[in-house]
Amino acid sequence: MSKMLPQCYSVFLADDDADDRFLFEEALMQIRNNVKITALNNGEQLMSRLEDKKSHHPNLIFLDLNMPLKNGIECLEEIKSDNNLKNIPVVIFSTSKQKENINQAYIKGANFYMYKPDNFEKLKLLLDKVFSLSAKSLTERPDIDNFVISV
Numbered sequence: 001m002s003k004m005l006p007q008c009y010s011v012f013l014a015d016d017d018a019d020d021r022f023l024f025e026e027a028l029m030q031i032r033n034n035v036k037i038t039a040l041n042n043g044e045q046l047m048s049r050l051e052d053k054k055s056h057h058p059n060l061i062f063l064d065l066n067m068p069l070k071n072g073i074e075c076l077e078e079i080k081s082d083n084n085l086k087n088i089p090v091v092i093f094s095t096s097k098q099k100e101n102i103n104q105a106y107i108k109g110a111n112f113y114m115y116k117p118d119n120f121e122k123l124k125l126l127l128d129k130v131f132s133l134s135a136k137s138l139t140e141r142p143d144i145d146n147f148v149i150s151v
Helices: 018-031 043-051 072-081 099-107 120-131 135-139
Strands: 009-014 035-040 060-063 090-094 112-115
Touching: 009 018, 009 043, 018 035, 018 120, 035 043, 043 060, 043 072, 060 072, 072 090, 072 099, 099 112, 112 120
Parallel strands: 009 035, 009 060, 060 090, 090 112
Antiparallel strands: none
């Protein structure tokens, strides 16, 4: 039997869109009540928080691609090149469905990629799918054909 995710789970969400952050938090609270969400406005805030020695590291990072100051790919590169951070699973959470963005996220080391859905119910289904993965499935990267999580 695969090891399930921890009972109390910490998630960082880096997204510059306040509405997307709000909807993400609402959806996640409705499907999982044991998740602590830390929402960050951009990539610089995310990296500062991750590099802060007094701050805890999350179990999972959801990362938007298109953000000001530091974009998602830049953050992903920093995370995956840092020995203290590289084992934290990263799910790219983006409106982009461009194959080049998906391929780049895969090459740079993201664990999964998911499109921001067009409605709240689909968002809940997507998040439930992510949080239903075993800890092993979440940390072991799939092949490119199974990289995009969809409903």
